[in-house]
Amino acid sequence: MNRPLETASDVPMLKMKELVEKTGISKATILYYINVGLLPQPVKKSANVSFYPISFVEKVRFIKQLQSKHRLSLAQIKTILKEQEKGREVTPLIELNEVVFGRKDEVEYNLKQFCEVSGLDRASAKKAIEMQLINPKEAGLFDSEDVAMGKMLKQSINRGFSLKSLDFYPKLAAQIVEKEIEVRNQITKDKSFEDIISITLEVTGIARSFRGYVIDRIFQKRVSGE
Numbered sequence: 592m593n594r595p596l597e598t599a600s601d602v603p604m605l606k607m608k609e610l611v612e613k614t615g616i617s618k619a620t621i622l623y624y625i626n627v628g629l630l631p632q633p634v635k636k637s638a639n640v641s642f643y644p645i646s647f648v649e650k651v652r653f654i655k656q657l658q659s660k661h662r663l664s665l666a667q668i669k670t671i672l673k674e675q676e677k678g679r680e681v682t683p684l685i686e687l688n689e690v691v692f693g694r695k696d697e698v699e700y701n702l703k704q705f706c707e708v709s710g711l712d713r714a715s716a717k718k719a720i721e722m723q724l725i726n727p728k729e730a731g732l733f734d735s736e737d738v739a740m741g742k743m744l745k746q747s748i749n750r751g752f753s754l755k756s757l758d759f760y761p762k763l764a765a766q767i768v769e770k771e772i773e774v775r776n777q778i779t780k781d782k783s784f785e786d787i788i789s790i791t792l793e794v795t796g797i798a799r800s801f802r803g804y805v806i807d808r809i810f811q812k813r814v815s816g817e
Contacts (some may be wrong), residue, residue, distance in 0.1 A: 724758070
């Protein structure tokens with residue numbers, strides 16, 4: 592049985608083949624994690640020879656778990672890894688990401704596919720994205736919520752709405768969210784990392800309830816002529 596190589600600093604190191612064997616993750620996936628910044632660069636012994644700290648084993652497994660089980664985006668995973676490196680307990684942060692962002696869809700679409708399933712032409716889709724009427728979590732990747740709103744936008748256009756006539760939604764939404772963040776920051780000021788996460792979870796639920804209730808009730812009363 593091969594033993595991990597030890598460097599001058601006595602940190603056990605692995606070759607790529609050994610890392611693949613220990614993690615069960617493909618070489619291509621591991622290199623992708625490195626290229627997008629989820630893992631640090633390996634130790635280069637020569638132009639074609641690299642070694643990987645044995646700590647990569649648990650890190651690679653953890654990243655894969657966050658992707659497959661929790662379906663988090665790369666940006667979310669990167670944030671979680673940074674907090675973990677600081678020695679913080681990241682389980683509450685994983686929960687927060689799932690509540691705020693939702694789980695990542697198993698099926699995602701590129702722009703061409705998004706246009707095909709939503710019915711929007713490419714020009715309208717790109718303009719809607721620019722205006723934030725369609726606002727994917729990750730640039731260039733569209734989930735089921737984006738598709739649903741794309742279909743709704745297509746229906747709105749067919750009913751005679753222009754994109755310009757709908758631009759008040761993201762503008763006013765930005766103002767509402769800014770106020771929500773102000774309130775959240777006031778409440779969490781001088782709180783611990785764990786308390787900030789707990790409070791943010793509560794604030795997220797409260798904010799979503801107020802948005803739906805207040806806007807719907809105001810709309811209902813306007814339509815009824817009150």
